[in-house]
Amino acid sequence: MPLAPTTLQVTGATPAESYPVLVGTGLLGQLPELLGPAVKKVLVIHPRALRATGDVVRDDLATAGLEALTAEIPDAEEGKHIQVASFCWEVLGKNDFTRSDAIISVGGGAVTDVAGFVAATWLRGVKVIHIPTSLLAMVDAAVGGKTGINTAEGKNLVGAFHPPAAVLADLDALATLPKNELVTGMAEVVKTGFIADERILELIEEDPEDAIDPSSPRLRELIERTIAVKADVVSRDLKESGDREFLNYGHTLAHAIELAERYQMRHGAAVSIGLCFAAELGRSVGYTSDAVADRHQDILRSLGLPTSYRNDRWAALLDGMKRDKKARGSQLRFVVLEDIGRPRIYEVPDNSLLFAAYQEIGE
Numbered sequence: 001m002p003l004a005p006t007t008l009q010v011t012g013a014t015p016a017e018s019y020p021v022l023v024g025t026g027l028l029g030q031l032p033e034l035l036g037p038a039v040k041k042v043l044v045i046h047p048r049a050l051r052a053t054g055d056v057v058r059d060d061l062a063t064a065g066l067e068a069l070t071a072e073i074p075d076a077e078e079g080k081h082i083q084v085a086s087f088c089w090e091v092l093g094k095n096d097f098t099r100s101d102a103i104i105s106v107g108g109g110a111v112t113d114v115a116g117f118v119a120a121t122w123l124r125g126v127k128v129i130h131i132p133t134s135l136l137a138m139v140d141a142a143v144g145g146k147t148g149i150n151t152a153e154g155k156n157l158v159g160a161f162h163p164p165a166a167v168l169a170d171l172d173a174l175a176t177l178p179k180n181e182l183v184t185g186m187a188e189v190v191k192t193g194f195i196a197d198e199r200i201l202e203l204i205e206e207d208p209e210d211a212i213d214p215s216s217p218r219l220r221e222l223i224e225r226t227i228a229v230k231a232d233v234v235s236r237d238l239k240e241s242g243d244r245e246f247l248n249y250g251h252t253l254a255h256a257i258e259l260a261e262r263y264q265m266r267h268g269a270a271v272s273i274g275l276c277f278a279a280e281l282g283r284s285v286g287y288t289s290d291a292v293a294d295r296h297q298d299i300l301r302s303l304g305l306p307t308s309y310r311n312d313r314w315a316a317l318l319d320g321m322k323r324d325k326k327a328r329g330s331q332l333r334f335v336v337l338e339d340i341g342r343p344r345i346y347e348v349p350d351n352s353l354l355f356a357a358y359q360e361i362g363e
Contacts, residue, residue: 003024003220004024005022005023005024005027005030006022006023006024006224007020007021007022007023008020008228008231009231009235010143010163010231011235012163012235016163017145017163017238018163019163019164019165019166019167020034020166020167021143021166021167021227022166022167022168023138023171023220023224023227024169024171025170025171025172026170026172027170028056028057028060028168030166031057031060031061031104031168032064032065032066034129034168035066035127035129036127036165038100039066039102039127040066040067040101041066041067041068041096041097041098041101041102042058042061042066042067042068042069042102042104043069043071043091043092043095043097043101043102043103044057044061044068044069044070044071044103044104045073045088045104045105045106045107045111045114045115045118046071046072046073046105046106046107046111047072047073047074047075047076047079047107047108047110047111048072048073048074048075049075050106050107050133051072053106053133054070055070057104057106057131058070061104069091071087073088073111073114076108076263077150077258077263078263079111079114080113080114080150081149081150082158084114085114085117085118085121085149088114088115088118089118089121092118092122098123099123099126100126101126101127102119102126102127102128102129103115103118103119103122103126103127103128103129104128104130104131105128105130105131105132106131106133107132107137108132108133108134108136108141108181109132109134109140109142109267110141112130112132112137112141112142113141113147113148113149113156114148114149115128115147116128116145116146116147117147117148117149117160117162120147120159120160125162128164128165129164129165129168130166130167131167131168131170132167132168132169132173133170133173133177134177134181135174135177135181135185135186135189135223136184136185136187136188136267137185138169138185139185139188139189139192139223139226139227139230140188140226140230143167143230143231143234144163144230144234144244145161145162145163145238146159146161147159147160147161153323154255154259154320155255155258155259161238161239169223169227171214171220171223174214175214175215179212180266182214183212183304183305184266184269184272184305186212186303187250187267187268187269187271187272187275187300187305188226189204189222189223189226190272190296190299190300190303191247191249191275192225192226192229192230193299193340194249194292194296194340194341195229195246195247195249195335195337195341195343196229196233196246196341197225197226197228197229197341198340198341200222200225200226201295201299201340203218203221203222203225204222204302204303205298205299205302206218208299208302208303211303212303230247233247246335248335249275249278249335249343250272250274250275250277250278250335251271252332252333252334253270253273253278253317253321254270254271254274255320255321256316256317256319256321257273257274257309257317257320258270259320260313260316260320268305269305272300272305272306272307273306273308273309275300276296276297276300276307276308277358278334278335278336278337279292279293279296279297279336279337280357280358280360280361281334281336281346281348281353281357282337282338282346283357284353284356285336285346285353287338288336288337288338289339292337292339292340308361308363309362309363310362310363311358311362311363314355314358314362317358318351318354321354331347331348331349332348332351333345333346333347334346334348
């Protein structure tokens with residue numbers, strides 16, 4: 001018998017910024033109630049690869065009496081462009097969507113980002129519900145209200161904060177997820193363990209293979225723990241003015257790698273490398289102990305995640321980091337660890353420190 005869904009609550013400053021995150025199986029039946037009686041039209045935004053899933057969601061909503069349409073967008077990061085957002089706005093306009101109507105995203109983190117951005121900008125904000133279908137989206141992109149699209153200058157430089165009305169993390173979606181997608185999604189889980197919940201790290205260390213088994217109770221616990229951490233942080237800091245910046249651990253270099261790779265590298269793989277870099281930076285400036293820094297490499301490697309990147313790309317990576325939204329003027333800010341569960345912000349006084357840390361993960 002399937003376990004009952006777990007509900008994790010994100011509490012915002014206002015009721016409009018508060019929402020539930022449901023984790024479980026067979027959750028589609030919850031949609032009409034979560035949308036509410038005022039919603040008459042729904043646009044289901046999905047990637048090309050999930051056309052069948054998008055159609056199922058649309059048909060279920062139509063059966064419930066809603067006028068439901070679909071908008072198919074390119075897969076992965078190819079969908080996070082202004083032209084795609086413009087296409088979605090066109091669909092909404094031609095079908096007379098009002099502020100009382102809604103958008104549903106079905107897909108991975110890229111779809112969540114662009115659908116959330118479309119919802120944030122259509123008529124200055126309409127309701128959106130996320131149905132993440134990848135591990136990465138479940139534990140990261142779908143929770144928190146950050147939306148964004150990419151530009152030639154960098155990732156997520158254009159976006160808005162727009163909390164969803166709900167998130168449905170249906171674990172059945174993981175059963176058909178390619179193993180590589182499941183593995184790369186674990187980078188965000190590992191990140192959360194290092195910044196906030198050491199039990200996450202222990203669960204992975206006890207049995208790395210079981211940790212990436214879609215049917216295992218261990219993976220469900222990892223997902224729930226990771227979402228719980230993010231929900232807690234977001235509840236305290238929706239717009240990244242304080243503790244929420246700690247969730248960027250490993251991401252400054254990761255975004256630069258993605259830019260250098262023209263977004264052909266999976267986000268989780270880049271984050272894995274970024275975590276190792278942040279650990280080496282923390283070690284080199286005396287904040288992170290050898291044991292904690294080494295634990296990064298050990299855990300990530302046990303999951304099959306990358307821990308190094310090309311030595312000859314340093315100049316491009318430094319330029320990419322300077323463009324990242326976490327820079328303050330010309331000075332780069334990094335999240336480093338004083339210990340597990342004790343992140344802090346480090347403003348780098350000299351780029352030579354970054355270069356030295358990069359030599360430890362370069363190949």
